[in-house]
Amino acid sequence: MAEINMAKAINLALHEAMDRDDRVVVMGEDVGQDEGVFRITEGLFAKFGDDRVIDTPLAEAAIIGTAIGMSINGMKPVAEIQFTGFDYYAFHQIESHASRFRNRTRGRIHIPMVMRAPYGGGIRALEHHSESRETYYVHTPGLKVVIPSGPRNARALLHSSIQDPDPVIYLEPKACYRLFREEVPDKMETLPIGQAQVVKEGEDLTLISYGASLRAALEAAEDMEDDGIQAEVIDLLTVSPMDHKTIIKSVMKTGRAVIVHEGQRNCGIGAEIIARINEHAFLYLEAPIKRVTGLDIPIPYFSKERYYLPDAERVVIACKETLNF
Amino acid sequence: MPRKVLEIEQKIEYLSILDENANVDKELEPDIPAEQLKSMYKYMLLGRRCDERMLKMQRQGRLGTFPQSAGHEAISIGSAINLHQDDWHVPAYRELAGMLYRGWPIENIILYWNGFEEGTAPPEHVNDLPICVPLATQLPHAVGIGMAMNYKKEKNVVMTYFGDGASSEGDCHEALNFASVFKAPVVFVCLNNQYAISVPLSRQMSCETVAQRAIAYNMPGIRVDGNDVLAVYVATKEAVERARAGYGPSLIEGLTYRLTPHTTADDPKKYRSEAETDEWAKKEPLIRFAKYLQNKGVMTAEDLEKMEAEVDNMVKTAVAKAEEMAKSEELLNPFTIIDHVYADMPQFLQEQRDELAELVKREAARKEKKNAKSETGARS
Amino acid sequence: MSEFKLPDLGEGIHEAEIISIKVKEGDTVKEDQPLFEVETDKAVVEIPSPYSGTVTKIHVEEGKVVTVGSVMISFDLAGGKVEKKEAKEDKSTAKAGEKEKVAAGEKTPVAAGAVKTATAESAKHTGGNGNAGRIAHDPNRPVPAAPAVRRLARELGVDLYQVEPSGPSGRVLKEDVKACAQGTISRMASSPSDAKENAPAAKTQPAMSLSDKYGGGGSSTAYDAQPMTAQAVELPDFGKFGTTERVPLRSIRRKIAQNMTTSWTHIPHVTTFDEANVSELSRVLGKRDSKKERTGPRLTMTAFAIKAVVSALQKFPQFNSSLDEAKGEIVFKHFYNIGIAVATERGLIVPVIHNAETKSIMQIAKELGEIAEKTRSGKVELDKLQGGTFTITNIGAIGGTSMVPMVNHPEAAILGMARANERPIVKNGQIEVGTILPLALSFDHRLADGAEAALFVRHIIDMLEEPLSLVLE
Numbered sequence A: 001m002a003e004i005n006m007a008k009a010i011n012l013a014l015h016e017a018m019d020r021d022d023r024v025v026v027m028g029e030d031v032g033q034d035e036g037v038f039r040i041t042e043g044l045f046a047k048f049g050d051d052r053v054i055d056t057p058l059a060e061a062a063i064i065g066t067a068i069g070m071s072i073n074g075m076k077p078v079a080e081i082q083f084t085g086f087d088y089y090a091f092h093q094i095e096s097h098a099s100r101f102r103n104r105t106r107g108r109i110h111i112p113m114v115m116r117a118p119y120g121g122g123i124r125a126l127e128h129h130s131e132s133r134e135t136y137y138v139h140t141p142g143l144k145v146v147i148p149s150g151p152r153n154a155r156a157l158l159h160s161s162i163q164d165p166d167p168v169i170y171l172e173p174k175a176c177y178r179l180f181r182e183e184v185p186d187k188m189e190t191l192p193i194g195q196a197q198v199v200k201e202g203e204d205l206t207l208i209s210y211g212a213s214l215r216a217a218l219e220a221a222e223d224m225e226d227d228g229i230q231a232e233v234i235d236l237l238t239v240s241p242m243d244h245k246t247i248i249k250s251v252m253k254t255g256r257a258v259i260v261h262e263g264q265r266n267c268g269i270g271a272e273i274i275a276r277i278n279e280h281a282f283l284y285l286e287a288p289i290k291r292v293t294g295l296d297i298p299i300p301y302f303s304k305e306r307y308y309l310p311d312a313e314r315v316v317i318a319c320k321e322t323l324n325f
Numbered sequence B: 001m002p003r004k005v006l007e008i009e010q011k012i013e014y015l016s017i018l019d020e021n022a023n024v025d026k027e028l029e030p031d032i033p034a035e036q037l038k039s040m041y042k043y044m045l046l047g048r049r050c051d052e053r054m055l056k057m058q059r060q061g062r063l064g065t066f067p068q069s070a071g072h073e074a075i076s077i078g079s080a081i082n083l084h085q086d087d088w089h090v091p092a093y094r095e096l097a098g099m100l101y102r103g104w105p106i107e108n109i110i111l112y113w114n115g116f117e118e119g120t121a122p123p124e125h126v127n128d129l130p131i132c133v134p135l136a137t138q139l140p141h142a143v144g145i146g147m148a149m150n151y152k153k154e155k156n157v158v159m160t161y162f163g164d165g166a167s168s169e170g171d172c173h174e175a176l177n178f179a180s181v182f183k184a185p186v187v188f189v190c191l192n193n194q195y196a197i198s199v200p201l202s203r204q205m206s207c208e209t210v211a212q213r214a215i216a217y218n219m220p221g222i223r224v225d226g227n228d229v230l231a232v233y234v235a236t237k238e239a240v241e242r243a244r245a246g247y248g249p250s251l252i253e254g255l256t257y258r259l260t261p262h263t264t265a266d267d268p269k270k271y272r273s274e275a276e277t278d279e280w281a282k283k284e285p286l287i288r289f290a291k292y293l294q295n296k297g298v299m300t301a302e303d304l305e306k307m308e309a310e311v312d313n314m315v316k317t318a319v320a321k322a323e324e325m326a327k328s329e330e331l332l333n334p335f336t337i338i339d340h341v342y343a344d345m346p347q348f349l350q351e352q353r354d355e356l357a358e359l360v361k362r363e364a365a366r367k368e369k370k371n372a373k374s375e376t377g378a379r380s
Numbered sequence C: 001m002s003e004f005k006l007p008d009l010g011e012g013i014h015e016a017e018i019i020s021i022k023v024k025e026g027d028t029v030k031e032d033q034p035l036f037e038v039e040t041d042k043a044v045v046e047i048p049s050p051y052s053g054t055v056t057k058i059h060v061e062e063g064k065v066v067t068v069g070s071v072m073i074s075f076d077l078a079g080g081k082v083e084k085k086e087a088k089e090d091k092s093t094a095k096a097g098e099k100e101k102v103a104a105g106e107k108t109p110v111a112a113g114a115v116k117t118a119t120a121e122s123a124k125h126t127g128g129n130g131n132a133g134r135i136a137h138d139p140n141r142p143v144p145a146a147p148a149v150r151r152l153a154r155e156l157g158v159d160l161y162q163v164e165p166s167g168p169s170g171r172v173l174k175e176d177v178k179a180c181a182q183g184t185i186s187r188m189a190s191s192p193s194d195a196k197e198n199a200p201a202a203k204t205q206p207a208m209s210l211s212d213k214y215g216g217g218g219s220s221t222a223y224d225a226q227p228m229t230a231q232a233v234e235l236p237d238f239g240k241f242g243t244t245e246r247v248p249l250r251s252i253r254r255k256i257a258q259n260m261t262t263s264w265t266h267i268p269h270v271t272t273f274d275e276a277n278v279s280e281l282s283r284v285l286g287k288r289d290s291k292k293e294r295t296g297p298r299l300t301m302t303a304f305a306i307k308a309v310v311s312a313l314q315k316f317p318q319f320n321s322s323l324d325e326a327k328g329e330i331v332f333k334h335f336y337n338i339g340i341a342v343a344t345e346r347g348l349i350v351p352v353i354h355n356a357e358t359k360s361i362m363q364i365a366k367e368l369g370e371i372a373e374k375t376r377s378g379k380v381e382l383d384k385l386q387g388g389t390f391t392i393t394n395i396g397a398i399g400g401t402s403m404v405p406m407v408n409h410p411e412a413a414i415l416g417m418a419r420a421n422e423r424p425i426v427k428n429g430q431i432e433v434g435t436i437l438p439l440a441l442s443f444d445h446r447l448a449d450g451a452e453a454a455l456f457v458r459h460i461i462d463m464l465e466e467p468l469s470l471v472l473e
């Protein structure tokens, strides 16, 4: 198949999933006629109609709440929240219900829904349109949190998320929607949820990232090669349940780790990664683990966003500090 | 245990005073002093010209994404004009004209949409909340401000705004209910422009009007022609007076149309016809109001032209000032992103501030190097 | 001359298709006059001119896709006095700038700064200045060292408190631990009685004079004042119950304590017990011993055991190996150096019979006699104390029915021999008297399993029960 960008790849996955399983419906604000504010639902309304591509009234709590109800009654809703900045409205539905039904009913009722939402900064968007608050979901037992980083894994992971029997929060790094293109195979594919990928091998230190921040990590790794530093780069892909085995294996080899994410630092994903490394590979550490993350402030409006978002330079500096420790 | 009928009033008024051809209903026509009429027109015009200017700036890469407000000037000004300076104005995001009237400098608005939080800090003398992006969340704040007024025995009112789409949010219903239960002095103004981005009114709700929701919350509700500044004025004046007199909240729905895309990132051709837009463009609020002012002899064609020039000038000056400010040390100061998060800086954040200082130093060094390079380049 | 670049017209838009171009080169345009109509992924929009001036060049074509940040059109600004309204610095150029900077690596101001601090700091802590030769760890706090350094120290049996730090802020580095371990080995190599002669003059420190009757075991007796480990267990006040005397833990005793701690904390021990019926062997040995005129050395059960062990090691090489924890590898040794635990006044010392596989029973017996004697009298050569691959400890001469020996780190196993005694044994339904040698093999369970250990011991037993096979071996 041709090379496509991530927006197209997610769109492709939605087409494929709806083609093969008529329990799959897409719902949300402006997903129908408008084809989504990021055009992720392009062509779906025309192809599957109003029954399966549902423009909802403007109410996130009801979007997620009714998606839960549909799941209970045998469907597989893929609910879009227009921006993660507005998913808090639905948080009580996610936290109190989507994540708990299976446990509360001892497995009788489960919620095989997907909540899709674009997250993250870097596109000069309005206030409340650039947040990375995946930690809220990661902190909620019963949820899976998937964050793709490129066209191919985005498509495969969306399929896995839709097929998953449990609720999956599928967060799309919107800065990557149209950032680059990648070849995706003709045949539909899936990727196991809960499995990280080593995207670049190296001996000197381990860079761990996901989503949009992976670009910064990769760019930094490339830059450091000029200095003869070989960084191993891990793309988490699933933030929860986290694949710490892959991380541990790498850190046991390199003895050093730097974590990169744009979400806030305080109790962020990096904190959890460090805890796991401590638990499983403490004696292999040559240096303290560093975090290159968003600051613990509301993400600044775009004129000063660059002071907040991790970039390759910050990553390189952190890596060198780690290596020179 | 009978089965009987509960008597509930089920009528909603609709009010229109000045029609699209500038015909005025003499009986309903409010008695507004000429100076105030001029002022109303001036701020409607200012809102419009600002909006147009900002769209161009966005297309030229000089502004970020922003929601345009053309078409909403009558609702915004017709209502805000009824507020005292110390009353509260709690907007959503299409009340540009009203915000300017309330005293927000144009350059603040421009700075805001250019990515500077500084632009959203309310000026000292105004009792306004800033623009609110998360839909309907400002409505409970407005009610809370009103409840505090009751508690403090202040004789003020709160005017708050929301869209037809936002009316579907839980926060909207919860706010209406609280306001009515606690008799908060709040005027809820719904800018019903018939679309929430692409979603038409028929998909937003199956009832005919937003105003009729007032019945369920036991408050007066009315729908007005939202392009008719006089109708908006009359309806909100009544609501403000009721609130000030201690009779609690009201709901006013202004029916209008968004003449522009939802934001600069939107393409309305995907969901509404040009014919429809053209039809509504004819009903837009400024033309008929200008005619009314002329017909009434408040302003001559020459006056109007002069006002155009004055407003143009205001916008031009503000743009220049905003772009100058955007380059000022004060606004470029990176530490503002950290310094206002808490009243007292916690230790961990101070440490991150130090980290930021390192980054800023690097940036400065880079700039210096670049400058040095270009200087040598120029000499060679 | 001014250029206009395609801005991000939506949110995260990266490119746009030129639908129409509304001006020509040479046209005079006014600010805000439409220049282009472009279509993005999201919408068709019109781009108004940011300048008034003359169009000098149009860089794009209708129908072509241009990326955000590309130059679309150039202007000659009327009279050059129209204020410049440059679009925001576009992402691509900003990125390129950064990259250039980052690629410069350590030469960037801050990276260089960081490196400088590091060097400055390490200079403070190394280079024969104030810190050199003195170990400045606060005994009340953990020694600063990265976890991986701690692991190495643990593996090498090095007490971090005794390592001279060379890292920033008094931090112990891997090299420091290695250097310290090297020192420990050479110290250990100096046999106790030879210590004074062996200690090179240069290494002799004033503190040496404090050496007590145990002899100065190391290059710096300052070590001895340090606690054994960071997590030393506090003792009760014995004085409450009677008089006590405190003697410093020194020299061999100290080394034994360290080695045993290393062995105990690092090696998951398992011990397997068995018995050998050595009736025949002991009869032969007894007979030979009772002879008035004996030719050759005294033959002992230990000499035979050494021979049997070598044979078993050859068959089960895992018991002749070591685990390299750092590399995650097992080191198999192709030589069989058997250490023999010898009790001395100063404590346990383990001299080694090298390349036992190349030696006959007689040679082994001879060497064993000499080396034990030398060890007891403190005259053993240094090289005889190194290089063991397997240890045998025989408490038979003193007594005991069994024991659990501890592996001599970094070896894989140790064979304990208790006293061979006459005991009633049942053979073919008949009770008869036999000589039974109790054996205990402790081994590193990471390197071998119980079944292998049992077979290993079985092999030794088989050989001891058939002494002829040993002689022929």
Ligand SMILES: Cc1ncc(C[n+]2csc(CCOP(=O)(O)OP(=O)(O)O)c2C)c(N)n1
Residues within 6 Å of the ligand: A029, A058, A060, A082, A086, A089, B094, B133, B134, B135, B162, B163, B164, B165, B166, B167, B191, B193, B195, B196, B197, B258, B262
């Ligand atoms: C809670 C929330 N959900 C979604 C959005 C994204 N969004 C911004 S404006 C808008 C449509 C709002 O429609 P309406 O309330 O009718 O106001 P209008 O924009 O038409 O003035 C949407 C969905 C948001 N800002 N906040």
